[in-house]
Amino acid sequence: MIPFVRSPEEAIHVQKIMSEEGLVREEVVQGVMAKYKWSREKVLREVKEEGLVRAAVFDYIENSEGRGYSDNGKGLKIYMMAEIPSNIILAEEFCRIFDGFSIGTNDLTQLVFGADRDSENLARSAEKYRYQANSEAIKRFISLLIDKAHNYTTSEGLKLKRKVGICGQAPSDYPEFLQFLVASGIDSISLNFDTFAKGKVNCHRTEVIENKLPEDLRKPAYELFYSYDSIISEIRIPRGRMRYLKHYLEQSSKKDDKLWDIVMRFDQIYELLNDNRESLINKIEQGHDFQKLIKNHQKILSDRTQLDALIAYSNQRWHSQRFLEDEDNEEDAYY
Known part of the structure; x- marks a missing residue:
């Protein structure tokens, strides 16, 4: 992997140096x-x-x-980092010299927008004004590179698909950005360890939606999954608090039947949501009628009566029984 190759001429020089060392x-x-x-x-x-x-x-x-x-x-095989705008603008030339690309979203973003990612002043406004990796400008650059690399043809007319991967923080930070990458046909994605599991699920989900559903049904499908993701994320903290409180009371040889029941109901809802989400992607993959699927799942998601009551009880119970000596430990209760 060769970083920061600014021009084809520099790339040729780098490979000459490598060849002198047997590479x-x-x-x-x-x-x-x-x-x-x-x-x-x-x-x-x-x-x-x-x-x-x-x-x-x-x-x-x-x-x-x-x-x-x-x-x-x-x-x-020799790959280059695509982290400078010139790497993508001259992608055909670099395809002649290298076997593939790895997009560095961090450097590419700051060089496209002229925004130093280490500047505190710029960092505060990057989200507001969208000079970030998850932006239309960066997506267009990436789409252009994937298209040029996958359709590269030599001067002799030989088609040689060049692979394109991506590293950097963006696929881990923005699920919708990861979705864009999969839909665009990227060959590989690097994820942080803490987001790997979610990222893997998101990749599979996107591949199924893009391959199995017509274009007019893809957006409703993504929105349905986002609803599941949002609710599951919403109950993570109140559920974790009640489970922690239950464990705390058990350690003190105390019992609270109502709390035990709340924990059980939280667990049931959590498992049901995950099972429904997994069932939905499986049925889409198997070719079930999506119009019927979306009606059934929208009905399930719209009924929040029990869930809202559980969350309200969890918040009230947690704040009325402050048993933690150090509030910094509170975060441990969420898992």
């Missing part, structure tokens, strides 16, 4: 061999004349079947 892309070796119709003697002569790395060519001769531009899994 040569498989495609370069294949190109040399194809040029001389896989003649061992002619290839080795060119290696000597043009300074290519002998070891790399020898290794290719010994381990490949000699089919031009076939994918040799053992061959060296």
Whole structure:
């Protein structure tokens, strides 16, 4: 992975330095061999004349079947970070030099908007004025790169799809941004450890919606899942507080039947919501009538009578029985 490659000329220079250390892309070796119709003697002569790395060519001769531009899994692949606007504007040129891209959203965002991400003053207004990764400008840059990389054609007319991945904070911070990436056909996504599970679910959900539903039904489907996500997130803290309080009383050999019942009802609702959400994506994947599905699930989500009562009781009970000596410990009760 090569970072901060500002121009194709610089990229060529970097690869020249790499070749001097024995790091040569498989495609370069294949190109040399194809040029001389896989003649061992002619290839080795060119290696000597043009300074290519002998070891790399020898290794290719010994381990490949000699089919031009076939994918040799053992061959060296070189990717570049796409974190400068010029990387995307000149993507076709970089496709000729590299095997793929990894988008660095943090640097790309600050260089597109001219906004220093370490500036406290700019950070306070970035959300308000949308100079952030989850913005239309960055999405357009990413869409452009994916399109150019996936449809790259060599000067000889050979189609070579270049892979595009993404790293940085944005896919972890913004579920809707991750949804955009999957829908755009990105090849790989890097997520923070604490958001991996949710991100994996979000990726699968997006793939199912984009592949199984017509365009006019995708937005209602996403909104339905967002409703489930929102309610599940909403009950996480009050449910966690009651579970913690129950545990606290059990440790003190005390019992409160009403509290025990509240915890049980919270658990039932939590499990029901998760089961319904999982069932919904499975039925969409299986091709069930989405119009019927959405009516049933909207009805389930709209009935909040019991849930609101539980949340109200949880808040009242929690604040009326302050048993924690250190309020900093309160956060531990949420999990």
